[in-house]
Amino acid sequence: MKQIIKYLLALIFISITFSSIAETTTEHKPTIIALSPHIVEMLYDIGAGEQIIGTTAFADYPEQAKNIPVIGNYLRLQIEKVITLQPDYIIAWKSGNPSDDLARLKQLGFTIIYSQPNSFEDIAKEMREFGVLTGHQNQAEQQATQLIKALELIKAQYHDKAAITVFYELWSRPLTTIAKGSWPQQFLNICQAKNPFEQANTPYPQVNIEKILLTPIQIIIQPLSFNQEGSQKEKEAFNWQDWPVISAVKNKQIIQPDADAMHRMTMRSLGELKNLCASIDDTRQWLQQNNEQ
Amino acid sequence: MNKLLLTLMALLLLVLISALAGLNFGPADLSYSQVFQCLTGNCADQISQMVVWQVRIPRVLVALVAGMGLAIAGAILQNTTRNPLADPYLFGIVSGAGLGATIANLSLESIGLGDQLNIALPLAAFLGALFAITIVIFIAKVLQQMEQLLLAGVAVSFMLGSVTQFILYFGDPFATNRVIFWLMGSLSRVEMNNFYVIASVLMVTIVAIIALHRQIDALLLGDESAASLGVNVDQLRLLMLGLCAALSATIVAYCGGIGFVGLMIPHIIRQVIGVTTLKLVMGSALIGGSFLIWVDIIARSALADAEIPIGIITSALGSIFFLFIMIRTRNTH
Numbered sequence: 176m177k178q179i180i181k182y183l184l185a186l187i188f189i190s191i192t193f194s195s196i197a198e199t200t201t202e203h204k205p206t207i208i209a210l211s212p213h214i215v216e217m218l219y220d221i222g223a224g225e226q227i228i229g230t231t232a233f234a235d236y237p238e239q240a241k242n243i244p245v246i247g248n249y250l251r252l253q254i255e256k257v258i259t260l261q262p263d264y265i266i267a268w269k270s271g272n273p274s275d276d277l278a279r280l281k282q283l284g285f286t287i288i289y290s291q292p293n294s295f296e297d298i299a300k301e302m303r304e305f306g307v308l309t310g311h312q313n314q315a316e317q318q319a320t321q322l323i324k325a326l327e328l329i330k331a332q333y334h335d336k337a338a339i340t341v342f343y344e345l346w347s348r349p350l351t352t353i354a355k356g357s358w359p360q361q362f363l364n365i366c367q368a369k370n371p372f373e374q375a376n377t378p379y380p381q382v383n384i385e386k387i388l389l390t391p392i393q394i395i396i397q398p399l400s401f402n403q404e405g406s407q408k409e410k411e412a413f414n415w416q417d418w419p420v421i422s423a424v425k426n427k428q429i430i431q432p433d434a435d436a437m438h439r440m441t442m443r444s445l446g447e448l449k450n451l452c453a454s455i456d457d458t459r460q461w462l463q464q465n466n467e468q
Numbered sequence: 469m470n471k472l473l474l475t476l477m478a479l480l481l482l483v484l485i486s487a488l489a490g491l492n493f494g495p496a497d498l499s500y501s502q503v504f505q506c507l508t509g510n511c512a513d514q515i516s517q518m519v520v521w522q523v524r525i526p527r528v529l530v531a532l533v534a535g536m537g538l539a540i541a542g543a544i545l546q547n548t549t550r551n552p553l554a555d556p557y558l559f560g561i562v563s564g565a566g567l568g569a570t571i572a573n574l575s576l577e578s579i580g581l582g583d584q585l586n587i588a589l590p591l592a593a594f595l596g597a598l599f600a601i602t603i604v605i606f607i608a609k610v611l612q613q614m615e616q617l618l619l620a621g622v623a624v625s626f627m628l629g630s631v632t633q634f635i636l637y638f639g640d641p642f643a644t645n646r647v648i649f650w651l652m653g654s655l656s657r658v659e660m661n662n663f664y665v666i667a668s669v670l671m672v673t674i675v676a677i678i679a680l681h682r683q684i685d686a687l688l689l690g691d692e693s694a695a696s697l698g699v700n701v702d703q704l705r706l707l708m709l710g711l712c713a714a715l716s717a718t719i720v721a722y723c724g725g726i727g728f729v730g731l732m733i734p735h736i737i738r739q740v741i742g743v744t745t746l747k748l749v750m751g752s753a754l755i756g757g758s759f760l761i762w763v764d765i766i767a768r769s770a771l772a773d774a775e776i777p778i779g780i781i782t783s784a785l786g787s788i789f790f791l792f793i794m795i796r797t798r799n800t801h
Binding site for chain 2: 232244245246247248249250251252253254255256258259261270271273274275276278279282283376377378
């Protein structure tokens with residue numbers, strides 16, 4: 176009996192010691208202000224979501240992110256709130272946050288780390304960096320490796336597929352598409368989808384419907400934000416049914432991926448890449464079977 | 469004590485109250501006593517010290533001098549051109565600053581000097597604004613009609629605006645966002661150095677106005693009458709325009725586009741204090757400074773999670789003010 180009590184006491188002592196060590200470790204995890212939805216998602220992906228103490232508007236994924244205090248938007252940051260929160264690090268989106276506010280925060284002594292993923296490989300690279308920064312190296316490494324492996328698989332699956340002409344509708348009013356240098360263009364490249372506007376002078380060119388009518392578009396890709404109400408989504412999308420002469424419309428080949436998942440540079444976008452390539456491939460096969468152009 | 473002195477003292481009191489209010493409003497939850505302790509050098513903690521001395525004080529001071537500067541520039545331009553619609557921004561100053569900011573944004577990013585934007589952007593905006601005003605003056609000189617200044621300003625404004633939009637369309641979309649939002653105006657980025665620069669230009673302008681206020685008053689009687697009183701009309705108008713341009717360009721460079729202040733405030737002062745230059749300038753400075761402090765208070769406190777660009781608020785108030793003037797004029801007639 177004495178022996179059992181001794182073991183129990185030892186067990187209690189060990190568990191208390193470990194839990195206090197764990198608590199101490201948690202206390203030392205740096206606090207972070209993440210200044211864009213994609214940074215918030217990335218931090219949750221590597222297990223550092225609980226360390227985020229402030230973010231910007233529209234950081235709505237995963238569900239827990241909706242509870243993080245908002246300290247500004249893409250236009251302005253509330254510098255006073257940042258000072259009050261006293262984060263160890265501010266992770267900012269280099270091209271998507273107000274540079275003057277960031278310069279001011281740097282001047283006030285805050286450490287700013289920049290995120291600027293331009294490719295899927297960059298997402299993996301940044302996840303590893305954020306892992307080191309937040310003390311979640313293992314999970315970050317695991318996620319990054321998983322991302323690269325999944326990406327290689329998708330690339331291998333579609334690299335020798337026949338090219339198919341698509342129109343990517345980024346915005347409906349004015350009708351705007353994508354070109355080289357834009358984030359979604361790599362989706363099209365990987366899925367072997369040919370973008371007739373790829374060589375435009377600007378990454379997000381506005382296009383005339385006449386030009387689209389003259390191009391044999393086989394698929395229309397129309398990303399929609401699924402966070403919005405159904406009626407809102409429909410209002411914002413271009414009404415392609417008015418143009419039945421376009422072969423994609425005639426053949427009902429309009430794909431509507433999740434815009435948030437696709438346009439945010441995170442693990443989710445890889446899932447959306449997989450879905451998009453599969454949808455494009457379905458159309459490719461359908462066209463081959465029906466001998467359509 | 470005469471009425472003017474009493475009015476000016478009341479306006480001074482308004483400036484003081486506005487400044488104190490400006491120090492007490494903000495997203496950081498600081499009590500009056502905490503702010504007061506910080507002002508007397510006994511801050512309770514480092515966070516309050518930082519909020520009060522590095523954020524709120526520079527903002528209030530820059531709002532004060534920027535509001536004063538824009539209102540004075542508007543008042544002087546309206547008196548020297550005898551045009552009630554004259555406003556520093558109608559001379560293409562914001563469009564010029566926008567073009568400068570666009571070029572700085574895109575060129576520095578493309579050569580990898582994006583980190584230098586904080587210094588380069590105000591400088592480029594200032595040069596752009598001066599460029600715009602130089603073209604306006606040149607056109608007016610060529611036409612040999614200084615009263616055409618406003619029309620020339622509107623034309624130059626559209627021209628530079630279209631060049632800016634053309635460049636932005638082919639540039640990085642994020643740079644486009646930065647420029648567009650920068651032009652909406654904000655005091656969130658300001659620091660004490662900005663206050664010193666704006667205050668210096670403001671002082672020079674005020675001294676020049678005080679020295680020349682009688683000549684400017686003579687212009688109110690018409691160019692011929694002023695000339696017969698010995699005033700070199702074109703030279704005086706050019707000097708005042710140059711000073712107002714430099715003052716407005718400096719403010720735009722640090723605060724972005726803050727419209728309508730220069731237009732609204734002098735109109736109010738004419739009703740309350742008087743039309744002669746000295747009264748108008750003193751009144752405009754005090755009301756303009758207080759007005760911008762309150763606008764900035766709204767900008768940083770109205771929304772819980774974000775700031776409203778200051779130019780949006782001044783334009784909204786300005787448009788309401790215009791409608792009010794229109795209705796009042798119609799009723800009077």
